[in-house]
Amino acid sequence: MKGWIARVRATAGPLALLGTLTLLAGVLVVGAPRAANRLTDEGLRNDIAQLSYTSRDLTYRGLKDKGDNWKPDGKLDQQQAVLYPALRERIEQSWWAATTTLDESWVTGTGLPGDNKQGAMLFSLRAGNGLEEQVDLVEGRFPKTQPGTVGPIEVVLTEWNADKLRQKVGSTFLFHREVPVQVVGIVRPHDENGTFWEPAPFGLRAYLPNDDGDPYRAVLYSDEFGLDRVKDLVGIVYEWRYRVDTAKLDAGVLPEVVEAVTVARRQGLDATLLTSLDSQLAKFADKARAGAALLAVVQMGALITLAGLVLLAARVAVTRRRGEFALLRARGGAIATIGSYTLLESLLVVPPAVAGGLLGAAVTGRPAVTWPVLALFTALAALAVPVMTMRTARNPSFSGERADLATARVGVKRRTAELSLLVLAGLGVWLLRSRGLSTAAGVDVYLAAVPALLAAGAAVAMVRLVPPVVSRLGRLAARGRGAVSFLGLSRSGRTAGAVIGPVAVLVVAVSTAVFSVAVASTIDEGRDRATDLRLPADVKVDGYFFDDATEAELAAVPGVTAVSQYMVDGASDLVVDQKRLGTVYALVLDGQAYAKVVADSGVDVTPPKEFTEAVPGAQVPVLVSPGVAKQLGGDHGAVTLRGRQYEFRIAAVVDGFPPIANGASNFIVVPWQAVQTDAQKAFTPNGYLVAGDPDPERLREVGAAGQERWANEGFRPRAYEEVTDVITWEQARAELDKASINAVVTFAYAIGAGAGVALALLAIGFAVVSGARGRGTVLSRLRTMGLSRGQGRRLLLVELMPVVVVAVVTGAVVGTAVPHLIAPALGLSQFTDGLSVGVTFDPVIVGASLVLVIIGMLTALAVETLFNRRLRLGEVLRLGSFDAGES
Template sequence: MSIGAAARRIRAYGGRFLLLAALTMIVMLLISGMPRVVNWRTDQGLRTLLASQPAEKRDLTYTTSDPVFSAGNGTSLMDAFEADLPRKQAEMPPDVRRLVDQRWFTAETDPGRVGGPDLAAKNLLVDLGLRNMPGIAEAGTLTEGRWPDPGARADQPVQVALAAEVARKLNLRVGSRLTLARTPPAEGGAAYPPEMAEAIPDPVPISVVGVFEPREPADGIWQGLPPILRVVEPQKDGQPFIALGVVDRAAMDRLSDLGWGLRFGWRYRLVADGIDARDVPGLIDSFQRMGQRAQGFTFVQGLDLPLREFMAAVAAARTVLAVIATGVLATLAGLVVLATGLTVRRRRTEFTLLRARGGAATSGARRSLTESLLVVLPAAAFGWLLGNLAPGAPGNTAATALVAAILATLALPVATLAAPTGVAGRRDLIKLRPSARRITVEAGLLLLAGLAVVLLRRRGLILGEIDPLLVAVPVLLAVAAAVLAVRLYPWPLRLLSRLAARARGSVAFLGTARAGRAMVTTPLVVVVLAIATAAFCAVVAAGIETSRDGAASRQVPADALIRGERIAPETGAELERLPGVRAAAPVLQEAGERLASDAIGRDARLGEVNVLLVDGPAMARVVRESEVGVTVPAVLLAPGGQPGPLPAVVSPAVAADLAAAGLDRSAFVAVQGQRYEFRVAEQADSFPMLRAESGRFVILPWQSLPRRDTAAVPTGFLVAGDDLDVGELRGVGNEGQRRFQKGGTVTGGDPPREVEVRTWAETRRQLGEGSANGVLVFGFVAGAAGGTVLGLLAIAFVVLAGARARGQVLSRLRTLGLSRRQWRGLLLVELGPLVGVAVLTGALVGALLPLLLTPVLGLSTFTSGAPVRVAFEPRLVAAIVALGAVALGFAVAVEALNNRRLRLGEVLRLGEES
């Protein structure tokens, strides 16, 4: 075959070859570029996840398991153990070692009981530990005094520097004199080895010589545990404050010689920018090996869990993306088939003439192969190179790209071989009936699609792997639905055509008659596949968003949730007086309570439960004002003053235990020291404000509590309002805590910790910013947009498939006096059912696919563990109607442009097959 002759033919049919080249280029672009973009978004999500983690979670920490005591031979423990800092890093696996950004060495004593005049003045019980931190002089700024002197004499007190916050909290200053004694084991201190049980060191005199503040509080040197910049407050009455002071190396060796055990730590911070998603599995394995090899040391790392959660989310996202990509690529493959079919149909006379002049049966195919090599292969190479320009690591798609390029190149010659070369008759004058072979194939396709769905649901899948059955099910269902629609939709149209024949006017009759005889199976299948892909993306995305809303509402069932210790009850009224606040409701939560069988408190031996008290009517009002998707159970709305046990909502596990013990009608639970009788009135798998994994809880109605000498005190408040100021809410909550503490019979000496304020909007935002969420959003947007665009392109093929026959009919009818307005009406009536059926069938398949596939896709990783429920979405119906209207308008526009190009007035003069 002559290359020049092939080039001239390509030029003569340039539009069709350009379309085929563009489709091939897009296919190769997606195959090479999409994995890169997905990997890029995945790496971005991983780095965002690591950057959002507290800095301490990126630390790898080795600590000595037990105190180390001096051997008494004059060897410095500090020198010996500090030398392990670079050695331990050198022993790390290479993938971990290259991520180390900073490292710190610490040596410290166990906290010992300190006493002194300044502590006694405030009646403070304090345990003080001493820590040496190389580099602290560069990281801190002295506000008073000086740093400990390493040249101090051994007979002088140990010199200590304290953080400014620690000194203020403990009433200490430069010049304060303290005495440090070893805390006896019975009081919670670490026990000594048996051989040194009687060698408890003598008290050590201490002198505070300096007070410092950090230059940069976020510097990693300050983030070791226990913290050195603040005091650890006691959790219960009678427990001491715990603090740390800074000493020099010589003081640590001196303390070691005096019999004090030292604990050593080596901390390494990993940089978040030096990692990508491909390194994560190996990194997790390296962490496990490091923990196994840490003989004699305690190894702690905080990245294992978030990295595992990230990999689970990425695996689920990649599984969903595989379904979307398969739908898009299958649609493109169908468009390539349609493009080659149009090209071959347009050149049918050429191939027939070639055979009539003595050409072999493969002559047309060889000619098409030459043309395809000149057009498709360069387009495929250009698409592959263009896709490789996308950011991100390349995927293993070379083999897939090669197969796709070969198939695209062979599509045109294969279509030429399959095309009939005889003279076609008037297809619009005969009644086409499907052959028995075709009916058998279509019935087998329907059975295969149903069987594939059953098998997939029964065996499940492994997330993250490209499962052939998973990616085949959506395509099979779409094709089966399209075939079913092709067989069913002509029947009502033929009935309408008979009814229209009895009415006046020819537009409705001719339009329905032609629509009922249309046979466009392949274009319709492609349209259904494209629209199904877009609808699947839209439905699953809407389901995930709805489930995230529900998850946020279960965590924060109001516009804001304030949690603290005990907050004065009148705080609710103060909250309602804040700007924007419409309602507030008290809540009380206590964990680890035991169920009792009687009012005396006899343990029912049924395990611990979480107890939550809610004011039912007030909570219902807050929920209503906040417009969150939460329903307060009716049993919690009952008015107070009812006799008998309180109606309670309990978890199924607690209900089963109570029923087995015969206590479901009367059981007791303690709340803030008061015991209340309750009965099981309703069961619930979960309840707002409780953890998702909390399987044992009892919910009581606050408004129904019997009067007691000591009333229940809220531990939090639900708040409804607009434009809430978190700072104001926190301030009112903190003031409520302080007021309750100071207003009681026994007042504490130190203010409680600040309340926690969580807003629904912030909780919802955090749920939507998961590590792999960017990958999923990209897949949904690309799938929905690509499916819609390809669907419209497929509709153009549907129109072009019958454009020649419609052009001839319209040409005759225009000759007989059909007006331009009637002509447009005829186009709408003829194309409307076809386009409508294609769009509606694709939308139905796309809406049903999530119902079939969601249980096996693992989408709960994107909703904080909440199951994704796909429900009816009114916006989807509106989108389908809008898409149908756009598709119909697009079809009519394509038909009009095609008729203008064909010049309908010349069609009859040129002949049937012009």
Template sequence: MSPSGAPRRVRAYGGHFLLLAVLTLVTALLITAVPRVADRLTGQGLREYVAAQPVARRDLTYTTEPTVLPRTASRIAATHAAELATVEARMPAAVGRTIGERWYSAQTAFGRLTGPTLDPGKGLIDVSLRSMTGLTEAATLVDGRWPAGGTGAGDALEVALADTVARALGIRAGSTFAWSVSDQDGKPVRQRTVALVGVFRPTDPQAGIWDALPQILRLAAPTEDGKPFLSVAYTSEAGLDAAATSGWPVSFAWRYRVAPDRVSAGQLTALVDGLAALERTRPAGLTLTQGVDIPLRRFAESLAAARTLLAVIAAGLLATLAGLILLAARLAARRRQGEYALLRARGGATAAVLGRGLAESLLVLPLAAGVGWLLGGLLPGDGAELRWVLLATLLATLVPPVTALTAGRGGGGRTDLVGGRSPAVRLTVEVSVLAVAGLGAFLLRRRGLNLDGSVDPLLVSVPVLLAVAAALVALRAYPWPLRLLSRAAARARGSVAFLGTARAGRAATTGPLVVVVLAVATAAFCGVVAAGIENGRDRAAADAVPGDVRVDGERFAPDTTDALAALPGVHAVTPLLVETGQRPYADRAGRFGGVGDTRVVLVDGARFAEVARSAGIPVTVPDPLRATGDGTAPLPALVSAALADEFTDAGLADPAGRRPAWLDVQGNRLPVRTAATVEEYPLVDRGVTRFVVLPWPALPADAPYPLAPTGFLLAGDRVDPAAVARVVGEGAQRYQQAGALTGGEQPRPPTVTTRSAVRAELGGSGVNGLLVFGFTIGAAGGGVLGLLALAFAVLAGARGRGQVLSRLRTMGLSRRQWRGLLLVELTPLVLVSVLTGAVVGALLPVLLTPVLGLPAFTGGVAVRARFEPGLVAGVLGLAVLALGFAVAVEALNNRRMRLGEVLRLGEES
């Protein structure tokens, strides 16, 4: 009875303690490894996400307004260049740590450049002089030299141009020009001589120094007819000082770029808060321009949702491991039931039993937990806390001594009867679990998702409670159909079905079945949520590009549609026309209708349906979009829900079209009527809530302007995006050369977007690596732990089954009948546990989807949790595997016990 015999007892029951040690090691490894791997994947995803953002969005730019400085000013450029470090020092510390590259520039206002070497046929040329840090190190001279002093011979300002600009203007180093600003009458207000002393070429055209606007590496085209080309020339600090003291307005800029490798997930919240505080801490007189806070906020939202999802999965696995440790301890205590009964019969008190079990646990389980913690520490990353490992170790160490207290108690009656009245304690516990699970689910739905970045105890515990509650309900319900089946089998020939169903209906393996349900529910939850996210991303890509390729631009020649249809692999093409910022009118004369800015989309409904069908996208094209008209009668329109109320208040929502709204589409006044109200539509960008979708009208011959498409939608196999870009670029050029563009902004280059690229972007950046890791360990771990729990469920009743089978074998039961009896008895146990876990795992996402924040992973598209056919097949496969595994465990256990000896020894096995 002395605790000094603990090593001998551990060696005697080495198999049981080895199982406990392995489970404890896995628990410690899970607690240690999951946070470290999650931290590494989060950091990697954040860096890739920031690096994928447009460079302009990663810049923090401080600028001043153009100012005319006194003629007596000196060292203007150098003085302001010294403020590059000063401005950065005033940033919040979290922001300053992320700054990688930084640039300073001083730039004059534009002036007209004239000279004998400039070709008049090239148009008007306006040039601005810029002095900036780092340019001479980032470029190589191809002609002449760098500007040195402020002025050269003849009091000329020395400048250098990029070779791309110099070639476009047809000038070389050594040329001299007049640089002036004129008034409305054409008289020069300010004038200086400019000498081109050098031509340079960038070492890396993609370097951040060249991103400042207006760009120094290209000649900007005129914004309107009759307007000049714009260019930027580099000058020295002395040259800029000379221009500034000559009366030219000068503006200054300090630009700082956020480096992806300096952004960490641990400092993400502080960084977002620091960016929000930049506007308050900026120096007086400076204007701040930045957009990096928007993508960082989006990443923070998706990260909070991913961490919450990972916490739910980890909680399910840890609860399963805790149940397995308890089952292993109970199994070990049951095998030593006689030992503990004898200990109590000889006067052993409760403290003696606890001390005996604690001495044995301390020899094995803390060491196993330490090994798990060390193995988890070998993984790269951070975030694991030792206190949780210590807590898990303490609880695991206390489980065997506590279970030993109940080992020697109770009678020798039959424990397999569940038809009798349940003890009041068990009934109270079950009712309490059901009530707490239901209350937790109700409170969680009402409260919503906690986005403060911490683990939500309520959200983590509710799935576990619901799985346990479902397992208890299944345990209460499933014996009754088996009893009916047993009565029917009693009337049939043969004893296998009757005996198997009768024993299955009396099985009382509550603990193991609860653990099996919990493990399978965790695996099914991962599968359902992963499938829902994948489907949501597919729908998001289809909404963004409801075809295979989408083109967006300004205006294209009408024959561009036929040119695209002639490309190899293209099956169908439809033109699109998108007008933003349109205000509906109350009448044809253009009287304001009381409705704000609206996005107008025109589409050929029939051709759009053909494109969607060819691309395999389930898009519904309502009848209003298939209608035809010439714009003289009101066109049926799909109006967004946010805009429909304003149309109603303004009296423009008459479906009959007696009082239509009027829209100005490319100079044509079109009457429209509200035919249907929609929340969203695939052709409209997600996030745009004010839109009108119209069928493409066939304008009458006297229409003031023909409608020109602003985009296209294509469907086809292996369509080359480069070929599409070439064709639409030529179409845009043909439209401009036709004289249709008489003013306005310079058309932006067309953008070609493929649905596959959008889908890859949704699933290949951000927290996707963290999601894949969570779903993998949840599905694999749940499946493996479920099989292990099922083995405990089989072993829990192995002794009773062994005695029955040994008696039946002596009464003439054949080996084939024995296997059939075993199969009939174990099948209900396996099917109930696996199917209950699968159903719980499928229903949990339906219950928790509104509070998990899953749209953060799908570009804002709602995630619909569905049990896909592949998941159904997986569950059925798992059930078959579990049944085979259970039969194998039972057969192996019976072979080890040797059924003949069980019969001779009676209760001992």
């Protein structure tokens, strides 16, 4: 036991380092995936929560089945029972409802304007479950319609509807002039934004038309007996709606839930399932796979770097005891016995590995199956020292080889290993570009390691190519004054091959950090570009409609440099040769004002000259999307704007036009200035693009005043609500950062950049330690010849500078090149609002590399100074042995 303790004390430093590395590996392997899973799941729940009920919920819609025993509430439970468990167990709420067809549900006798005209009042009757739980009864009672033909249909309506529709408890009117309807209650919703009201928004707030012949539209709540009274007069549609609980959704169950929703389309009820939940989940799964792939590349780079450091630490531990192993071997000790001694000591790395795993498991998030990876890493850390010990004991000459001859003895085995590494890296790049990172089972481990393999291969090539160049520089330095440069460069050229391990680790660490920064820069630039397409200005002001004076008032706000008004119509009629083709999204704005706003805002958008230079003519020159151009089949047509038809000719076909949503395929852009002046009177702006740095609150106040003036100029629409929305470019950009799994991406490149830099400095420390003994001997002798302490430090810097600089540059080049090489596999468009962007170069990488070299040199000086103190160089010089210095 005492002998074991003594051996542990002899290698306490390397063993502590091995334990620390396994601890870090445990946190990285177990904790990082859990954190990433938590961020992914939060993104999933956020995305699904923002969907409309038609996309998020499962809604079965159909007509009543034949049979007297048919009960809609019974069908609700029966349908849920046949759903797959993955879906059934995640149903949070369910509702059934029966509704009369709104366009057929006309009533009379309400007392509203135009009441006597058939179709002027459309009041749909709705029955179902859940109403009483969602409202407070303000007045009256809930409906209890008498079965048969006795008495009126009883209904309740919300306070807002009762006020706007001029109804109260006791009010009556006729459904189809035949069936009496009576209001028996007024209710107040608990939450007007609740999901219960989503399928019937007119039940919450009715549609109040302007004085243009449009009908009133409302939904009144009755009961099942009430709807039975009108089943022969109007169609009745039944719905069974199921809401999935987002709290029970996570990325791990996406495949099962998607399959369950797909199968649910043909299960149970003889009705049509209306939902896009399966497609939305499938889209998110694609994003999640892209995020997982990016994280896997970064994790693999960090893990391979840690593994390399483990091997370097094991080598240091063996080197310190090479004399002991040689003596044991000379006294007849078996190789396996010698290895078993060190194995018992190396097992001390297991507790730190377990501790790291437990720390990782304490991270909040959904667990991932990564413990086997930690077990393999721990096995590597525990076996590295015994394996190297047995190799040293088997070949005693190996322990005493000269580092300065390392480059001269490159055997066939090493050459084969190096060439195999390059082949593996090249093959991996080809596979990545052809099939991507992900497979049906998840991320391919080999392909995720390809960037690290490329970095290691580049390090090997660099170590083989650099020494001759440095040696040449050393011979040139011999012609100058002073011995420091000559000695340092000469040793650097001879010993570069001996530090191939630290150099390879350094290159992999730097490439991982630079890869993360390069990807982060690319995503940031892509999101900037996507924001420009969403909002080609510094600020956007939206509302109902504004009066003509609003533009000038906005321009007068302090900080505003340019303003461009616009008008949008999401459903304008598209006509060609008197034939209506359908509806189109129309955007009307002044081309010259738009160009000035874009230029002053510094937005990377160039409007077409056909638009900005358009002038009035017989036909308005417009921009159209490829989809509209295909519909027209020619170069002209007409579009209806604000009730007036405008003839146009196609000036250009464009794939997109900011601020029209990226990817839109059915739009037309009309230059305001090219419309005849008398025809422009029909245009009323409902938004503005603003350049400059104004106070958003001041813009909101001006916009609200403009809306109020417009509403008071002629008539106030019954449905008008004064809402002025102001959004800045920065706010729109922040929305992209918060969306979906972007937090996972941020987390991934934070790990890559932080871990890469930290591990790179540690690799530089190993590079110093690997040659410290040889430098110690040389330095001791040179000190007796008059070499000062300062010259000794410069000697270290000159010797290490070429290797470190070339390694950092190599890592930076590889890290920058890898995103270009494997760009198709990364799927970066998933993080940039669907916008495809090329990989960009961030100039910060150059400055960061320089800073890393400087910090690395300072680290090298600190490590060398500490090591020399432990060696006691004066005793080495007197006794001629490092072992004596370490005794």
